[in-house]
Amino acid sequence: MSDSTTDGGCGTDPRGPFTGDGTRAVRAGLPESVKHEPTLPGPVFAAHFHLPGDPTGPYTYGRDENPTWTLLEQAIGELEAPGQDGAETLVFASGMAAISSVLFSQLRAGDTVVLPDDGYQVLPLVRTQLEAYGIEVRTAPTGGDAQLDVLDGARLLWIETPSNPGLDVCDVRRLAEAAHARGALVAVDNTLATPLGQRPLELGADFAVASGTKQLTGHGDILLGYVVGRDAEAMAAVRRWRKIVGAIPGPMEAWLAHRSIATLQLRVDRQNATALTLAQALRERTEVTGLRYPGLPDDPSHRVASQQMRRFGCVVSFTLPTRARADRFLDALRLVDAATSFGGVRSTAERRGRWGGDAVPEGFIRFSVGAEDPADLVADVLHALDETAA
Numbered sequence: 222m223s224d225s226t227t228d229g230g231c232g233t234d235p236r237g238p239f240t241g242d243g244t245r246a247v248r249a250g251l252p253e254s255v256k257h258e259p260t261l262p263g264p265v266f267a268a269h270f271h272l273p274g275d276p277t278g279p280y281t282y283g284r285d286e287n288p289t290w291t292l293l294e295q296a297i298g299e300l301e302a303p304g305q306d307g308a309e310t311l312v313f314a315s316g317m318a319a320i321s322s323v324l325f326s327q328l329r330a331g332d333t334v335v336l337p338d339d340g341y342q343v344l345p346l347v348r349t350q351l352e353a354y355g356i357e358v359r360t361a362p363t364g365g366d367a368q369l370d371v372l373d374g375a376r377l378l379w380i381e382t383p384s385n386p387g388l389d390v391c392d393v394r395r396l397a398e399a400a401h402a403r404g405a406l407v408a409v410d411n412t413l414a415t416p417l418g419q420r421p422l423e424l425g426a427d428f429a430v431a432s433g434t435k436q437l438t439g440h441g442d443i444l445l446g447y448v449v450g451r452d453a454e455a456m457a458a459v460r461r462w463r464k465i466v467g468a469i470p471g472p473m474e475a476w477l478a479h480r481s482i483a484t485l486q487l488r489v490d491r492q493n494a495t496a497l498t499l500a501q502a503l504r505e506r507t508e509v510t511g512l513r514y515p516g517l518p519d520d521p522s523h524r525v526a527s528q529q530m531r532r533f534g535c536v537v538s539f540t541l542p543t544r545a546r547a548d549r550f551l552d553a554l555r556l557v558d559a560a561t562s563f564g565g566v567r568s569t570a571e572r573r574g575r576w577g578g579d580a581v582p583e584g585f586i587r588f589s590v591g592a593e594d595p596a597d598l599v600a601d602v603l604h605a606l607d608e609t610a611a
């Protein structure tokens with residue numbers, strides 16, 4: 222250990238000279254460099270740790286702490302809350318584990334929570350469970366900051382922006398100010414944007430919560446979730462919930478996630494740029510309606526998105542005239558896997574109405590743009606549209 226050098230963390234210190242997103246992503250969460258040790262230590266597989274005497278941390282039992290999580294939590298914290306020393310990050314087994322941990326640790330019987338009515342498709346199930354525990358649930362759409370109208374008396378405001386799959390955007394600063402004025406906490410689901418797209422804590426949120434299953438890790442091979450928060454007491458309750466429920470990521474998943482974050486800026490910039498190119502190409506097609514991409518200058522979300530986002534995501538949504546046409550279009554694609562989820566390096570698309578639940582037209586397509594060559598991908602989409610015309 223005497224060969225330890227101290228250059229390991231400097232590239233990730235947001236107050237230091239290196240603040241580019243690519244630099245921060247490749248160095249995020251790396252431990253101080255130690256001669257003969259790997260740059261990113263491998264996953265630590267341990268249910269328990271040597272612990273003679275009084276049981277003090279950092280590492281006691283594998284449901285409470287794991288060194289592989291610690292490095293991943295540092296990495297995510299550096300991206301979500303650079304320079305915010307008080308912010309704490311916790312990783313979870315999935316996005317839903319992270320979301321549930323905030324909701325169920327912060328709310329009590331008799332409390333009121335405001336959810337979006339156009340958010341992630343599992344939220345209605347969450348609603349039923351919250352109501353079973355005596356929590357009042359109100360909902361309002363994401364667009365137009367409509368959640369403002371139902372905030373009175375709420376204990377927690379849950380925001381999802383851009384919303385999935387409708388891609389509406391709300392003004393996080395405005396909603397957070399209004400919620401705080403009423404004594405409510407604010408959580409933002411940051412899954413679609415990723416921390417390189419927007420940083421909810423800087424916009425006034427108390428919690429940034431996300432599924433790391435999507436673009437954060439980007440390969441469609443792991444499930445992961447996280448919560449970043451700045452209130453120590455609130456985060457202690459989230460941590461306690463993770464321990465009670467055991468909603469913990471495996472060390473292998475945590476390590477793969479950390480490895481994947483190194484390429485976050487490369488993937489996000491490539492995928493998001495292609496998403497804009499694809500949206501522009503789709504705009505020229507007469508059979509396409511309801512085209513949404515927050516990065517399109519004339520998209521209804523664009524004005525607010527430009528104020529609070531630095532990148533606009535890799536998801537494009539649009540509607541084809543009928544369910545049959547949408548199904549034939551999906552079949553005719555050669556570079557795009559018919560699959561749910563989004564954010565992966567391989568493009569995926571699905572007819573969202575097949576799940577039920579989302580209030581979308583039958584021909585509504587959610588398209589996740591991958592890292593293929595933009596010209597190849599756009600050509601494949603236009604070919605599939607031509608092939609299935611009339």
Ligand SMILES: *Cc1c(COP(=O)(O)O)cnc(C)c1O
Nearest residue numbers: 315316317341385412432434445
């Ligand atoms: C996928 C998703 C979730 C749930 O994440 P899992 O990792 O699948 O549990 C939550 N919110 C949004 C916006 C999502 O897209």
